[in-house]
Structures are given as C-alpha cells and as structure tokens.
Amino acid sequence: MAVQYGLRTKDASGAITLDTSITPIRSLKMFTVTGNGSLDQYISVPEIKAGSFAVVDTLVDQGENTWTPQAWYSAGTLQLRRPSSLTWQVMVLSQGLEPLGSGSYGIRTLNNGIRTQIDAVNKVLSVAFSGSFLLGGPGTSFIQWGDVNFPAPITTTERPLIFLNAVDYMMAGSFYVKGSPGNWTGFRLKAWPSSIHGSAWTQYMTIKWFCATYQPDAGVVGQYGAVVRDANGIKLFATTTNLASLLTQPATTEFSAVGPPITGGSAGYSPSQQMNWTGSYDDYVLANALFSCSNIAQTTTPIKQNYGGWWPGNRSMLQMYCYNASGIDPLTSNGRTLFAARPMRPL
Template sequence: MVDIYGLMTRDESNRITLDTSVTPIRSLKMLTVTGDGSYNQYFSLPDIKANSFVVVDSLFVTTGSNWSPQAFWTEGQLHLRGAGTRQWQVMILSNGTEPFSAIGEYGLRSKNNGILNQVDSVNRVLAIWYSGSFEFGVYWRPGMRAEISGGFYYSFPEPVTTFERPLVFLNAEDYMMVSGFYVTGQPGNWTGWGISHAGIYYQYHGLPVSDYMKMKWFLASYQARISAAGSYDVLLRGGSGNRIFKSTDNLALLNSQPSNNSFYNDGEPIEAGATYHSSSRMPWTSSFGDYVLANALFSHTNIQQTQNPIIINWGGFLPGNRSIIKMYAQNYANSPATGISANGRTLFAARPMRNL
C-alpha cells in the first residue's frame, strides 16, 4: 500500500471536499500599481519569482467593456504598456511551492510528499461562486441569454465583496471567439460580468453565421462563500474575520500557465473595410476540459499612441483545435501601431476541482 500524507475531508454525500494532494491556484500577494502616463512603465516587484505568474486586472468600470494595458513580467519586475494614469490590481500567483515563512498568518498548512498545500490568509484559494452556460450567435433565438446584440451578461445573485475583481473563466464545446469582457460594480461590490462582442467572427473562420457557440463558464473569488444551513465543512477565517477557506467550496485548480509573452504573430491579418485584425497565437493545453482566464485576455487593449487608442482584442479556440489559443487585435488602417499583437495578455488555464 502506498503511504499517503496529508488531510482529506468529505461532505455528507461522501464527496471529497479537501484533498491536500491537490494544489489549487494560490495568491502570494495582491497589490495595486498606478500608471504615470508613460507608454512603457516598469515596477520593481521582488515578490515576482521565477515560478510565479501574474494577473494584471482592471479596477474600474466602463459601459459595455473594460480595457487593460499590455502586461509583461520577469523575475522581480512588472512591465506595463499603455497603462495610462489609472490604478491596476496586480495578483502575483503561484502553484504552492513557497516555503512556510510568513509570521502572524491565520489558516491551515499541510505538506504532502513534497507538494506544499497552504490555506491561509496569504496563500488563498480560488473558490467557485457561480457557473453556467449560454449560446452565442449572430441571430438571436428564444432561450438565448443575449441581453445586448451579440453579447451576454450575467447578474450575480449575491455581490462579490472582495477589493479585487473576481476571475471569470471561459470554455466552449468547440469553437469560441469572444471579446469585450467586462465586470460591473466596483471594488467591494462586484455585481455581474459580461461580454459585449461575440458571434460576429464566424465568417473569418469559414463557419456558417447560423452556427452557435456553446459556451460554459465559472466565476471564482478569493472569498469563501457563506455556508448553507446544515452543511458539513471546515471554515477558516483571517485575522479580520474574513472567510478565507471553506471545505465545501469547489476550487479552481491551476492546470497550465504559459510564459507571459508566448503569443507570436501568425498568419495574415484579417482585412475588414477600414480596419484589419492582426493575427497571433500561442500553444495551449490540447484539452477541451481546460478553461481560460478571461479578465485581461478578452478585454479591450489600450495602445495609447493612436487616434483610437482602445482597440478590440478578440480570440479563443478554432474548431476542433485546442493545441493553440488564437488571438486577434483590431487596428485601424491609418494607425501607426501596425501589427500590434496579443503579447503580454495575462492568462492561464484552469479547471474546477469538482464537476460543475
């Protein structure tokens, strides 16, 4: 018999709710940085390690979409391009390989055969709050959750009260091309999420416009949800009484993280009247079960040096192919930012610990 080290909990249905042999996504540190208006800006962040990965996310809301700067990082340094003068949320994430060195933390720590598994006030897990499915298409039909033309919006039954925006992960049964990602609300009171553009890209990939993208998604937060009456669970709180972990929560698990500049130009740009769409790609996981983080990848991009600085950044998965993720950036024909690519978008692949 193989020796097993660690901790496992189950609920009243005998489902495993905590297993220390499984390492979920963790947050080492959350902080904010503020742009100074320069096109390229660099921040010294010693907390970014060689095996870290970084999510740079918006903290403000605009009608129909949010925009994000391009973000690149190396060990100890964050590089933002086109950040303007706004404040940005920076989440430095890891997969649980840090030493147990912090003092004055609250939570639970265990170690399983060299896999560090930490649940505490610093190394927090992503709890899945909401999930669902919907269809996108050019032509609306009864039953589709399309509240704006070509778009989708979901209002949270209960607001997410974290300072940072909750993270939304997208997947599809097959083909997926989306853009215009946004979250409604404000820090401490996030109320919903949506996509303002989708279903208009079929023609670029040879698909009939009557086809529908069959989408699925889940939303995860670093805040544990309130337990239902009569539930079986372990609940951990931080020093301020905030809920940091609940064993009945379904967790978002890290599956793969690309390097931060894995996109490269590939293929001819798509020309559409006065605009063209530069084409890029990066390797993906080859698994249809993996979701992609939408927060920065599918939001609009600020390239700042043109008359139309906010451009549409769109992409997803080509039919029958999960070996790559395909991205396009819309550029105006008279723009000096010819050939801008999707490099620097912050993303990673994840999947739920338990079936949704």
C-alpha cells in the first residue's frame, strides 16, 4: 500500500466522509461582470490562473428563454461572446494550487501530489439535493418537461450548479434554474429526443441529477468527522457534507462538427457537435451553461436552444445540438463550460 499523506475521516459506520486523495472543486472568487454590447468582450480577471477555470452564469429566470453567453478563458482573461448589456455571474474555480490568503482559516493537505484546500476563500462545492425524473416517452404519454422543486430554497447569490446524468439515453435542453438570487427554488429541463438516435427515442429517459452549491451544510458532525470554521465561527465545511468532485479538466473548446444534423419538423435544423466523454455511466455533466439557450442577437428570433446528452449505450462521446431555423450553422457548443463530476459519496 502506498504511503498516504493528508486527511481522512470516517463516520460511525466506518464509511469514509472525507478523503484528501480526491480533490474537490473550490471557488477562488465569485463576482459579476456587465456586458458592453459588443460581439466579443475581453475582461481582465487576474484570479484566472493556468490551473483555473470559469463558469459564466445568469442571475435571472426568464423561463424557457433563459440564456447565457458563450465564454472562453485563459490566464488573466475572460472572453464573452455577445454578452449584451446584462450582468453575469462569474465563478472562478480551481483545483487548489493557489496560496492561502493572509489570515485565512481552514485546512490544506498534499496527498501524493493531490492538493486539497478548504478555507474561507477556497470553498468546497457540496451536494445539496439529488433525485431523478422521467422525460420523453411514447406517443400520447410523452413528457416534455422535467420540473424539479428543491426541498428548500438555495440562498446563495449565484445560481446553484445542476449536474445531469441518465440511466442510458438522454437528449434534453432548454435548461434553466427557477427563482432569483438568494431564493433558487428548482430547475426545468425539456426533452429533445430524435429518431436519428435509434429506437431509444420513443422510450422514457430516466434523468438523474444533483444540485451543488457553496451554501454551508447545516448538518451536525457529532462525535465523528471534522468541521472547518472561519474567523467569525461560521461553518465553512463539515465532513457530513457530500462533496462534488471534479473528474476531468473542464472544456470550452473541445467540440467538433461531427455527425449528421437533426432536420425537419419542430427541430428545424440543428447541427451536430461531439466531444470525447469519460466512458463512465457514473459521471454527471454540468448543465448550467451547456444546456441553457444562446442569444445570437442579430435576428428576429435570437434565442436558440442548446440540447444534447448521450446516445443509447455510448458514454465515450458527448453529443450536442444547437437549434437553428435554417441550414446555416449559427453557433457551435464551444464556449460552453462543462466538466464531468460525481458526488464523493453515493447519493
């Protein structure tokens, strides 16, 4: 057995509740930016380092037409495509390579080269709620929308991050989170199945999900585990929390124009984009930016639906489409922050 460095805690049953050989997702900084109406806006963000990544999200609920801009990032710079003049929430996330701030409270471990850092700045992303629902289905029994209400509101300013999975086939989009800053109440997701994907499109899709947030867990540790608090005694983390763990580097530029488009009927023309996926049915994908709509601005119907998921029996590839009324490709799925993640402990 390899020598272990770091921190591991267990509960009364002996189940591991924290293992620093698994690096959780942390937030270095959460802030807002305002669009200037240009086609491409470049914003200086010194907190984006080589090992960081960014999620750009909306702070409004516009129902089915809720949209987010395409976003790319490099060290020190955030690029937004058609941000309009709206305000956007930016979360700069990291794998824990940044130094501790002056006067910070928390823990830091190094476990065979894997870093874990939990403090007042580098907050862990934890699983608040989870569940499953059906979408699609045969004929008159077709379920167009999955409508989820959280057991209790999420009270953070930023929208909670929703991660999606499926038992097998999934083609869905038009995603949005219900509520407003400080009172996020649930989310909705629309079925977009197509006969191009084989017979699975006439069957129900079983969608699995979990909601991850930086809102502190109110659970009590009891006699087992560990708690991290800040200088004011406010709980930052407890090992009763189920962490959302990053499994692959996030991607904003890895989609390629591969595969046949979906054409005809209400689908109009939806060009196909694909990227390599993990191959595992245990991995969830971030929905917030990838499955929300885009705004191409210059047409009479500027809101365009992004939808996709996985073909039946295939987790080696992530499939996305962008609805368009004509045969001209207005958008690709690049510029959409996505990554594979899973709960540290089974749901």
